[in-house]
Every structure is written in structure tokens, then in C-alpha cells.
Amino acid sequence: MSNGELDFGDPAAERKRRLAPPVVQPPAVPLAAAPLAARKAVGAAAGIAVHVAGLDWQAIADELNVHGYAILPGMLTADECAAMAAQYAQPQLFRSRVVMAQHGFGRGEYQYFRYPLPSTIAALRQALYGPLAAIANRWHELMELPARFPAEHNEFLARCHAAGQQRPTPLLLEYTAGDYNCLHQDLYGEHVFPLQAAVLLSQPGKDFEGGEFVLTEQRPRMQSRVEVVPLKRGDMVIFAVHQRPVQGTRGVYRVNLRHGVSRLRAGARHTLGIIFHDAT
Template sequence: MKAAADRTARSASARGGFTDADYGTGSAGSIQARLAALDWKAIEESLWRFGYAKAGPVLTPAECAELIATYADAGRFRSRVNMARFKFGVGDYQYFAAPLPPLVQALRTHAYPPLAAIANQWEAALGTALLHPPDLAALQALCRRRGQTKPTRRGVDYTGGDFLLVEQRPRAQSRGEAIATEQGEIVIFTTRYRPAEGARGFYRATVRHGVSRVLSGSRYTLGVIFHDAK
């Protein structure tokens, strides 16, 4: 699972939201408190039913602006991808270098445990032997043993640019979702598959994601991936 990536420009439900006055600059403790305040029961139910859950706003406008401002600083990133080259769309995205910005690290650390618990329920429903570690430190230790040491990728006024999910089901028509988000919101979603219940129990439903064409303005997205890469 991760939280949304933009396919057409530079490259996330709790009640209400947070303002800059509520939490200031976004310390690790305040991010932890905001994530803990989310309706995780509703998030879990939505993930089981649809393969995604919308929650937020979690980040304040000032925090969003701070993250966007880092995008022009090439020294903060380890690689850049031109999306047109791979026929992903129009735009680009970059992968943060270590160390991650404190706000991103806090999101990664404190969102992982409840999502790992849900992911383990999914694996059990599908009958797999895979067990996700209970916290991010344990997951990163596993990644290091496998030679995966590079961290996640990063991420406004605009029109268009809805977040898209397409679920492919065996012997059935694919199902699409277009999800409109507000600044600072998060979308939690599976990047590969989810357990879907059929007449004979659970089966793997493949879920693909993207973003509709941005018609005007600029769209920035922060993508938080929990595992490390080689």
C-alpha cells in the first residue's frame, strides 16, 4: 500500500482537517497524533471493500507548500523520472534521497503499523505465507538484508487530475474509480492487488492506479512507500 502518485503533472475519511495553527510546522509527534485520530475502522472497511480509503486533510497548507518548495532542489533527490519517456503520461517525479524530510519520515513511520496489520489480514484471506513486519524499523531491517536501502518517492490549484483506480476482476468487466482530493488529504491504496470475496472465497483482484489529465494549473503529490528499494 502507499499514498497517491501523479501521472500527468509533477510528482492522499476522517472528519474535518487540520490548519497551520493547529500543529505549526509538523513535528513527528503532531503527525503521529493526526494519524492516530483518523477513523481506522472506516479506513479498514473501505480498503476491504474498494481497495482504497480516503482520509484527511492530514497535512496543513503550509506543510504542503514546504514539500512543494523542495521539488526544485535537486540535491534532495536521488533520481528523477521523465514520465513521457516511459509513456506514463506528461510530467516527472523524483525519489527523495536519505535522509527523508522529517515530515515524510514521520508519515512513513506512523502510518505503517496499522496498514501492516490490515495487509496481514489480506494475506491471510488469500492464503499466502507472507507476513509483514509489525513496524517500519523491522521492515527496513528486512529490506537491508535484501540489499534494499534507498527510500521512497515524493511528491496547488488545478483542474482535472483526479486520482484513478482500475480493478481487474476475472471473467468480469473492470471497475474504475475517479477520486477527487483536497489539499493535504491522503489516499491509502493497494499498488498491486487486494482480496475480493467471490462465491468460492477470496481471490486476488489486480488494482492499477494513475491520474487523469491535468487540464490547468499544477498538481503535486507526495507518494509514501514503506519498503525500501535497491
């Protein structure tokens, strides 16, 4: 209204507004629930950080306490898995290559990445370390082990490097038909972070047959216990490197764990391994 008169606006402008298509805002995408969309929007490293922060870490801790491992489904997308596996053919990314049969480790081979790590691997290592450090500290407290782990991964790496453990340990493993990985522990030096992770980059039943991830647990005065861990492409398994605490009738005791891969019957299998301590 102006000077006591009613303002009906510009009829032509009003017709344009009625004819114009409505503006539809795209729905918000929850980052933790849709990692692919999130990583396209904010980049792989930031998307991984948000994805990891949104995980149910209490449930993960409970699984680790009961079984010694926990599965995190869909940590990497199919595209990310394919891109990661393709890096195996890029020797400039790696500091060394190990043929397992030459060392009695099994059959197959793997390569250790060099620094600087590829961005996705660096992001996973950084994002996972913080919540895992809280679990690791609780385990060491229960097992009455003296080492405690800082909240930030760079602080822990500084501790490793000061002790001469300066070589990066994330690795890619490659298996073909007939290959396997003997049961082992990834220790590498004085400073050992008690948890590590692996991501299956190939699709079981399509890319390969066999090749199951296996954990064994040796308890005092008891037979060893075996777990065959079911993984799909993109799934991550977090598991104990060496020891974990178990509640017994007389208190907490330590059990020793080893991990490996059963014989591949057909196809090819790639795996990303993430170890949080560096090597001598």
C-alpha cells in the same frame, strides 16, 4: 484567625486583587482534531504521530476492504502542502529524477527522495505503517500469501535492505498542462508492502484543472472497474499497491489494481507519494 482574633487581611492587597485582570486559561486543543495547532505546539513529527493515532482505523480498514482505497481528509495543512511542493525545486533532497515521457510512463516528472527523508515524510511513513501493517497481514492471510509484516517499519525496512532493496521510494510528482500518469503498480523488488499513500499538495479548481487520481481493478473473468478518487489539497488516499482480497460467492479471491492520473487540462499539480518498501 490568630490568637482568637478575626483576620481580615491586608486591605491594600485585596484592592490589588480586585483590580487585577482575571487570568484566562486557553482552551485545550485536541491534537487529532486540530493538526495545525498541534504541530505548532509539539512539532510536525509528533503532531503527525498523534493525528494518525487518533484516526478511525476500523473505518479506514472497512473502506479499504470494500473499495481498495480510503480517503483521509486534511492529513496535511495548506502551509505544509505549500512547503512540501516547494521542495521539488531543491535537488539536494532527491536521489533521482524521472521524466515520464522518456520511459513511456506518461507525461510529467517525479523525483525520489534520498535518505535521510525530510522530517514530515519520515513521520508520515513511520506513523502510518503500524496500523496499515495490521490490515496488510489480514489481507495476506485471506489471499493465502506467505509474507507477514512486522509491527515496526524499521524492521520491515531491514528486511528490504537485506534483500538489496536499499533505495528510498517516497517521491514528489509534478504535472503541468497536458501531463498524465499511465496506469501502473509501484513494486520495486521482491519485498512489497501491499498498501501505499499519496497526498494531493495542490488545490483542484484553483491550482489546476483535470488531473484526477484514478484506480482500476481487474477481477477474474470480469470487466475492469474504475474509480475516480475525489481529493482536495491536503487529503491523503491510501490504496492497494498490487492485489487485494475480495469476498465472492465461492470464497475469497484476488483482484489486481493499478493507479494513475488523468490528463491535466490547466495549471500545475504536485503530489507526495509514500511507498513503504524500498527499491533495488
